[in-house]
Amino acid sequence: MRWRNREKSQNVEDRRGGGGGRRIAGGVGIGTIIIAIIVALLGGDPSSFLQQSQVQQPAPTTQTTNTQQGNDDLGNFVKTVLKDTEDVWNKIFPEQLGRAYVEPTLVLFENKVNSACGFASAATGPFYCPGDQKLYIDLSFYQELKNRFNAPGDFAMAYVVAHEAAHHVQNLLGITREVQSQRGRISEKEYNNLSVRLELQADFLAGVWAHHGQKMYNFLEDGDIEEAMNAAHAIGDDTIQKRARGYVVPDSFTHGTSAQRIRWFRKGLETGDLSQGDTFAARNL
Numbered sequence: 474m475r476w477r478n479r480e481k482s483q484n485v486e487d488r489r490g491g492g493g494g495r496r497i498a499g500g501v502g503i504g505t506i507i508i509a510i511i512v513a514l515l516g517g518d519p520s521s522f523l524q525q526s527q528v529q530q531p532a533p534t535t536q537t538t539n540t541q542q543g544n545d546d547l548g549n550f551v552k553t554v555l556k557d558t559e560d561v562w563n564k565i566f567p568e569q570l571g572r573a574y575v576e577p578t579l580v581l582f583e584n585k586v587n588s589a590c591g592f593a594s595a596a597t598g599p600f601y602c603p604g605d606q607k608l609y610i611d612l613s614f615y616q617e618l619k620n621r622f623n624a625p626g627d628f629a630m631a632y633v634v635a636h637e638a639a640h641h642v643q644n645l646l647g648i649t650r651e652v653q654s655q656r657g658r659i660s661e662k663e664y665n666n667l668s669v670r671l672e673l674q675a676d677f678l679a680g681v682w683a684h685h686g687q688k689m690y691n692f693l694e695d696g697d698i699e700e701a702m703n704a705a706h707a708i709g710d711d712t713i714q715k716r717a718r719g720y721v722v723p724d725s726f727t728h729g730t731s732a733q734r735i736r737w738f739r740k741g742l743e744t745g746d747l748s749q750g751d752t753f754a755a756r757n758l
Contacts, residue, residue: 481552500628601640622707626700639678680741704736
């Protein structure tokens with residue numbers, strides 16, 4: 474993917490141990506100190522409160538110079554991809570939806586992170602939190618794609634970023650809230666089916682991004698689409714379950730099969746038309 478020397482997104486919160494930006498992890502903030510004073514005035518023990526606050530915050534990690542340089546390079550890459558998603562959706566929302574796009578924030582973290590959706594570790598993988606409208610990515614997932622899922626390549630990672638940005642689009646359109654409102658009202662099997670449709674629509678929207686991004690920036694190189702397709706295949710529910718347990722349980726799927734994920738990404742890539750991506754109305758996923 475052609476990405477170097479292009480504009481990077483400014484909507485980035487860097488919480489990595491060795492990173493810059495608006496770093497939050499580690500230490501005791503002024504807000505914590507003020508609360509400790511209030512605890513003391515009320516007769517409590519401020520020292521135990523401060524100790525608890527420090528325990529709850531993840532400590533910064535130490536990296537080697539090579540790792541820092543590698544992550545900085547990868548960090549610049551995902552910032553560039555995020556900027557591309559911003560440009561595409563800022564164009565599509567007015568043109569196809571008649572409304573403005575609200576840009577999300579990308580949070581870069583290491584090992585573990587706290588979000589409005591709760592505490593998560595790097596093992597969770599990249600995710601989007603509707604509660605704070607932020608995308609969370611531990612850059613070690615790039616190596617995970619390459620080594621564990623056998624899906625190398627920069628555009629494979631770009632597909633992942635675009636997929637999480639697509640969840641933000643769904644959140645802005647009220648689709649995520651509508652799906653989540655059904656939790657507890659329908660059976661687990663039926664809710665899993667809605668979850669699959671939500672994820673496949675995000676794959677479609679990632680394809681829509683690639684369609685329009687290519688027209689705007691001509692960023693695709695030979696093999697890029699194959700990298701994205703390979704990544705979509707590698708993280709299909711059936712492929713993951715077959716690798717982990719040797720068999721699949723379709724009723725437990727929450728993201729869709731490899732074939733479904735590839736199909737919907739390709740449909741978005743080929744059409745670039747939001748009206749073609751209603752996975753909830755589709756009979757054949």
